[in-house]
Amino acid sequence: MWWSWPSPQYSQGKRRRFGSIRQLKSGRWQARYRDPSTGQLRSAEDTYATKRDAEVALTHIEADITRGQCADPEAGKVQFGDYADAWLKDRKLADRSRERHESVIRLHLLPTFGGRPLSSITTAQVRAWRTARLAAGVGEPTVVKAYQIMRAILKTAVDDELIRRNPCRVKGADRYDVPERPVLAVAEVYAVADAIAPRYRLLILLAAFTGLRFGELASLRRRDIDTTNAVLMVRRSRAEMQNGALFDKAPKSDAGVRPVAFPTELLPDVEQHLDDFAGAGRDGHVFLGPQGGRLRRSNFRDDWIKARKKAGIVTGVHLHDLRHTGNTLAASGASLRELMTRMGHSTPRAALIYQHMVNGRDREIADRLGSMIRETRGGDVAP
Template sequence: MAGKRRQFGRVRKLPSGRYQARYVGPDGVLRPAPHTFRTKRDADAWLADVQTEMRRGDWHDPDAGRVAFGDYASTWIAERGLTTRTTELYRSLLRLHLAPAFGAVAVADISPAAVRRWRADRLGAGVGASTVAKAYALLRAVLTTAVQDQVIRRNPCQIKGASTPPTPERPTATVAEVYAIADALQPRYRALVLMAGFLGLRWGELVGLHRRDVDLDGQAVRVRQAVAELTNGQREIKAPKSAAGKRTVAIPAVIVPDLRWHLEHFAEQGAHGRVFVGAKGAIPRRNHFNRLWHKACDKAGVKGLRFHDLRHTGNTLAASTGASTRELMARMGHSTARAALIYQHASAERDRLIADSVSALVSRSRRPSGAREKDHGSEGHAGDTEG
């Protein structure tokens, strides 16, 4: 009696004795299994799985993942609509850290084990943890898109926390240190330091300010743009990092006289005149200013402080006032609550220490006078005995 004709796919026995399975995909192309099978039953089982995937709509073109990772990642970067600075960073990470290991590898062939091995090799070669984390984050983002494009089924980047390495806690300058550094710098940069330390503005936001952005009567600064320095030495005027970055930040009244004096002596004239310019009338460059910054820190006796750390001072002071998470987010220019919560947590810990100290003072003050006298008497008696 003739056997029942197969409804899906074909199986044939090869001269080697192994079995080959083939099927017609949704695209009408006859496709073989990626490997042969020891038994006909194994080949039938594989075809059954493929048929189930097709019925569920889970079928993926097995050839789609054959694209080389380097080509796919380059296209991914080009299509994201990123800023020039971010594009430079991603291309650098791809060229220096990802392409040597995965550039010629098919996207579908990148396995979790290969990713783990790559990361361990990078760290073992002495590459900084922060750089490896950025490269891993880029790899994961590219492969997440590959999953969405149905090029691969699952993202092989599965190392928990690999894209966010632990970072050492940065120092927070005190109010006295901020003023000491400001006084040690050239007068034209004094207001720059005070605004960074007490408003929490970023370098790029500060050097991107124009006169029209600074309202001393209303005691507010409007952040509309930022200046980004590219690796080729060019500078790019761009919008802040996020929509939340466009914001109005209130100026503490105590530094208004300093800002007024700066505008009178160093800022360019006119509403569109730049607030901060170098001695030769150009926008200050970060590398040049850093040399002045380090000299000023040494003169002020402040060690290990970066200019960006002044932002931590401003945010910490704001958090210590009891500002809400939403208020801190608005002042800092963040679209998520993560950073604001960090500063609030630090402020809460400090407040807890203060409360504990107050509690100890109150407890000592409320002890009955008799108990205090008894304690003094017992101490005196013990002393007499020892004498």
């Protein structure tokens, strides 16, 4: 049945005082009303399975107009791809983070949603997209990241009053269960350190016993090492762009700039490395590549894999697992705040100045790690 416009519609015997409802050839129901600001005839964004649903929707539209909250239906016609591009340009992101966002949007969001109007994207479509990505073999962490970015884009679209509701409402889609990573024993850490090229021996030991990230270790300069107090000062982290460009950048948060004590048992290794392999001058990099250039993951990875195999460490252990190992070993007797400080995570915390960290609890954490080294290595390390 086709209801002509503007013939009056009735509900429970009374003429409708706002808008009108008609049934389309498809059998679904459409709600229509006049925009009070322009007098233009508008249709609700959706059609409805029943006449009652359309009546309820029209009641909500009337209430929104009364409260001044009715969005312009034309606004939602902006295509997702165009809006995502503008959204990304407006974000304040580090170069590497911007590159990753661009890659995720281009590879995982635009093929499905790029040409769709914002208002046409539904929760069911988002759910189907997520299922298809996982079924195609895309890693769950990548799908989670893509979903998080899409949700952020559409949240901004809601704030910009282009759409009324964010369709990214898939329960559990914004997180995944991180598999338990392996923890190496102290003896295994030293087995890898002994097996790797001498220029990387100290990197292995510091990764395990300070919990520094690869980028933080790669960007260390001579002036960042205090051999008197056995402390490293983390000031920056190395990033590598997809085009191969390298640069040292400030950490993501203030918590990333921090002093980290290392076991005094490592001092002989530190001093030997500085004499044999570090760059010249106070600003010389502590760790360099095999040809004396800046250290890259790509020119370190093969050495790591070979050393791991030579040491008899099971396949699947990654360099980042040394950080996990160090944080796990340090956890004994340390408070959450102390661990978060040492790891460089952003948490509400009191300002910690260098001298307090050197003489305080972080030194105790490093000393406990040192005792583990002595127990494992015996007379092979300085007391």
